[in-house]
Structures are given as C-alpha cells and as structure tokens.
Amino acid sequence: MRTQRQVVDYALQRKALLADVYSGRLGTMEVCDANPYLVRAARFHGAPSDVTCPVCRREPVTKVSWVYGDELKHASGSARAPEELARMANLFEEFTVYVVEVCRTCGWNHLVQSYVLGTRGLDTPKPRRRTAAE
Numbered sequence: 001m002r003t004q005r006q007v008v009d010y011a012l013q014r015k016a017l018l019a020d021v022y023s024g025r026l027g028t029m030e031v032c033d034a035n036p037y038l039v040r041a042a043r044f045h046g047a048p049s050d051v052t053c054p055v056c057r058r059e060p061v062t063k064v065s066w067v068y069g070d071e072l073k074h075a076s077g078s079a080r081a082p083e084e085l086a087r088m089a090n091l092f093e094e095f096t097v098y099v100v101e102v103c104r105t106c107g108w109n110h111l112v113q114s115y116v117l118g119t120r121g122l123d124t125p126k127p128r129r130r131t132a133a134e
Contacts, residue, residue, distance in 0.1 A: 003089050007115040014110050018054050028055055032107040038064065041079035042102040049101065056106035063112065064102055069095030071118075085117065094118035 020026040032055055046062035053061050065085055068076050071092045080088065085097060099113040 003117050003119065004115050005117075007113065009113050010111050014112070017110065021055065028106070031055065031110075032103070034102055034107040034109040038100065038102055038109060039104055039107070041066075042104055045079040045081050046102065047082050051101065053103035053106060053108050055108040056103060058105045059103065061101040061103050061108070064100050066098045066100065067095050068098070069118075071095060089117040090119065092118050094120040 017026070017031065021028060021031055042062040042064050046064045049060050049063050051061050053059060064079050065082065067078060067080050067085070067088065069092065070076070072088075072095050076095075080097075088095070094116060095118055096114060096116050098111060100109055101112050102109045
C-alpha cells in the first residue's frame, strides 16, 4: 500500500522467542495460547501465508490485521481483511495496523509487524463525507 509508513518488524523478537522454545527454556503451552476470538478472526478476516507454523509444523499460519485509531471510532480494535485495509487507507487520515500470525491448529500467535496507514501527509485532499441532507 502506498500510504504505509512507520513500519516496525518484530522478526528478531519472534526469532528469540522461538529459540527459547526450541531449546526448552519455554514450553509450547506458554506460546501456543491464542485467544479463541483471535482464532475466529483468523478464520474470517485472515490472509493465508506461505509460512508453516514454527511450533506444530502442521499448517501455514494465518496473518490477521487489527486496526486501531481514534478516527475509526467503533471499528477500532477490530480485525480487517487486506481488501478492507486498502479501502480504509483512503477514507481515514491515520490509523495503526498490527499484523499477528496465528496457527489455527496449535494456537501459536505472535505480533509480526505494525505500521500506520491513512491519508495524512499525502498531497491529495481528503474526500468530503456526505451527509444525509445532501
């Protein structure tokens, strides 16, 4: 997406956590603790990935994007499909997206990336919202 900015990648944190699991310092029950709501969001709003679950190695993880921002109002804190993110990026000035990878089999979940989307800082004017009176 062309408005994606302030990207933070959590790959090093993920790698360190998995090293602890593989060495036995952490048990799989400590890292495979996905909330049922997160697993449901992965099913309905997630995007499949090519990355196999690093814990159970049974299926590819699903990436779920969560959106947060004051301008989003009631939609803040909800999972959104990638197509919805593209549409929202053109409608709102600024909001943050957190991408979480989830294994629907074993419950592994980890924050993969975060970034900011929106029209703030672009040269194009924000489209005027229509009201019922217009």
